[in-house]
Amino acid sequence: MAPKLYGSVRSIATLRAVVAFHEKCVKFEFVPLNLTTGEQKKEPYLSLNPFGKVPAYVDGDLNLFESRAITKYIAFEHLGKGTGLVYRDLKKMAPMSVWMDVEAHQYDPVATKLVFEQAVKPFIMKMKPDSAVVKETHKKLGQVLDVYEARLSKSKYLGGDEFTLADLHHLPSMQYLKGTSTKRCSKLAPM
Amino acid sequence: MAPKLYGSVRSIATLRAVVAFHEKCVKFEFVPLNLTTGEQKKEPYLSLNPFGKVPAYVDGDLNLFESRAITKYIAFEHLGKGTGLVYRDLKKMAPMSVWMDVEAHQYDPVATKLVFEQAVKPFIMKMKPDSAVVKETHKKLGQVLDVYEARLSKSKYLGGDEFTLADLHHLPSMQYLKGTSTKRCSKLAPM
Numbered sequence: 001m002a003p004k005l006y007g008s009v010r011s012i013a014t015l016r017a018v019v020a021f022h023e024k025c026v027k028f029e030f031v032p033l034n035l036t037t038g039e040q041k042k043e044p045y046l047s048l049n050p051f052g053k054v055p056a057y058v059d060g061d062l063n064l065f066e067s068r069a070i071t072k073y074i075a076f077e078h079l080g081k082g083t084g085l086v087y088r089d090l091k092k093m094a095p096m097s098v099w100m101d102v103e104a105h106q107y108d109p110v111a112t113k114l115v116f117e118q119a120v121k122p123f124i125m126k127m128k129p130d131s132a133v134v135k136e137t138h139k140k141l142g143q144v145l146d147v148y149e150a151r152l153s154k155s156k157y158l159g160g161d162e163f164t165l166a167d168l169h170h171l172p173s174m175q176y177l178k179g180t181s182t183k184r185c186s187k188l189a190p191m
Numbered sequence: 192m193a194p195k196l197y198g199s200v201r202s203i204a205t206l207r208a209v210v211a212f213h214e215k216c217v218k219f220e221f222v223p224l225n226l227t228t229g230e231q232k233k234e235p236y237l238s239l240n241p242f243g244k245v246p247a248y249v250d251g252d253l254n255l256f257e258s259r260a261i262t263k264y265i266a267f268e269h270l271g272k273g274t275g276l277v278y279r280d281l282k283k284m285a286p287m288s289v290w291m292d293v294e295a296h297q298y299d300p301v302a303t304k305l306v307f308e309q310a311v312k313p314f315i316m317k318m319k320p321d322s323a324v325v326k327e328t329h330k331k332l333g334q335v336l337d338v339y340e341a342r343l344s345k346s347k348y349l350g351g352d353e354f355t356l357a358d359l360h361h362l363p364s365m366q367y368l369k370g371t372s373t374k375r376c377s378k379l380a381p382m
Contacts, residue, residue, distance in 0.1 A: 050338045051297055064285055066292035073285040094255055094264040101257035104295065106242055147241045 005070075006031040006048060007055030008040075010124070012115065013067035014055040015172035020071040023168065025082040068104060071165050085165050096159035099151070099166035103158075106147075110140045111173040118180035138182065196261075197222045197239060198246030199231075201315070203306065204258035205246040206363035211262040214359065216273040259295060262356050276356050287350035290342070290357035294349075297338075301331045302364040309371035329373065 005021070005028050007014030021028045033039040033054060041052040048056035049065035057064040057073070064070050075085040087093045114137050117129040151158060159166030196212070196219050198205030212219045224230040224245060232243040239247035240256035248255040248264070255261050266276040278284045305328050308320040342349060350357030 050341060051293070051335075062282065062285065064289050066289050066296065069285065069288035069292045072288050073281070076281050076284075090264070090267050091253065093267075094253065094260065097260035097263050098255050098257050101260045102242070105257065144242075150241060 001060075002027045002029050003057060003059035004029045004031050005055055005057055006033055006045060008033055008035045010035065011054045012112065012172040012176065013053070015175075016067040016169055017055050017057065017070045017074070019168055019171055020074045020085065020165070023083040023085055024074055024078040026074065026078050068100065068165070068169060071168065075165060084162055085168065087160065087162075087164065092160055096164050096166050099158040100164075100169065102147075103166060103169045106144050107141075107170065108173065110137055110144060111170075111177065113137050114141065114180075114182050115173050115176045118182055119176045134181075141182070192251075193218045193220050194248060194250035195220045195222050196246055196248055197224055197236060199224055199226045201226065202245045203303065203363040203367065204244070206366075207258040207360055208246050208248065208261045208265070210359055210362055211265045211276065211356070214274040214276055215265055215269040217265065217269050259291065259356070259360060262359065266356060275353055276359065278351065278353075278355065283351055287355050287357050290349040291355075291360065293338075294357060294360045297335050298332075298361065299364065301328055301335060302361075302368065304328050305332065305371075305373050306364050306367045309373055310367045325372075332373070 003026075005014070005017055007017070007030070009015065009018075009032070018030070033045060035054070039045060040049070040054050045056070046052055048058060048063055051065070053065070055065070055067055055070065057070045064073055072086070079086075079088075087096055114134065117134050117137070121127040121129050148158065155161055157163050157167050194217075196205070196208055198208070198221070200206065200209075200223070209221070224236060226245070230236060231240070231245050236247070237243055239249060239254055242256070244256070246256070246258055246261065248261045255264055263277070270277075270279070278287055305325065308325050308328070312318040312320050339349065346352055348354050348358050349361075
């Protein structure tokens with residue numbers, strides 16, 4: 001039986017796991033949740049992710065949540081398939097871990113705020129973005145991407161010279177921001 | 192030569208790495224930075240952590256930052272020493288990764304806000320905590336710790352039946368909060 005991924009195609013965190021499955025060429029069953037009605041905050045889903053957030057992963061007895069823990073499991077469980085996505089050598093794994101944590105702690109909070117202002121508000125909530133918040137957050141994103149540019153002048157990808165989870169974890173929010181003014185204001189590379 | 196850890200004993204993130212070194216019984220050289228004068232935002236430190244945050248780890252050519260990436264490296268580099276801190280079996284490693292990410296994304300943002308209000312403001316900045324923020328954040332911490340209680344009714348530690356980085360990463364902020372009203376209001380276990 002294929003593993004199940006519970007989530008929403010609107011959710012950046014869910015899409016991280018979806019991209020990991022695709023990169024590893026692993027079949028999975030997608031179980032969509034209606035975030036608008038708060039399906040993720042109620043049973044039976046709460047038993048799969050007690051924080052009421054998407055996604056959750058289920059394969060037999062194994063139940064995982066937190067998107068980056070799921071992508072790591074998918075990458076290590078299917079080491080021989082598709083794109084590598086992780087290093088096994090500790091000296092290469094360590095810088096990859098650094099840049100995975102940079103994505104989670106330096107990039108993602110800024111990108112998520114911009115996705116909310118630039119995509120969720122206008123296209124889903126039918127509200128106007130707060131231009132002051134957008135301007136301030138663009139500045140913060142620019143500072144993070146300056147560090148990325150310096151890093152990428154020394155290695156081909158963030159985690160090293162191969163495409164890894166450190167890069168992959170950025171894709172869903174970058175995809176959202178591509179269609180917004182953030183693409184023009186910042187240094188987001190074309191994808 | 193022992194690895195160097197740059198940071199501040201006031202910094203929760205620095206202390207995560209310090210505790211990891213101690214649990215693994217690994218000697219290290221501590222290089223203190225003066226956060227009050229912004230030493231972490233200037234060269235030469237910026238070359239070690241381009242985000243201008245502490246800590247940074249240097250061992251020969253290897254330069255790491257992001258505290259949790261550092262603790263992971265310390266744990267895997269010294270597998271045979273001191274406390275285990277990590278699982279090597281993938282089926283055990285996956286839930287440990289989940290709870291490491293829970294610490295980073297569900298617990299830490301709430302705990303850090305409380306440390307700022309309850310410890311940094313009164314003891315370092317000589318300011319009064321914002322009681323409304325403390326009250327609201329206690330509620331959020333309580334919700335996270337309710338999930339922890341359910342988890343800890345099924346496994347001895349957060350990451351499984353052994354003490355791992357998933358637990359260790361909580362220690363510095365819990366140590367700060369022990370001396371505050373947060374200990375009485377929430378379900379923080381005595382340490």
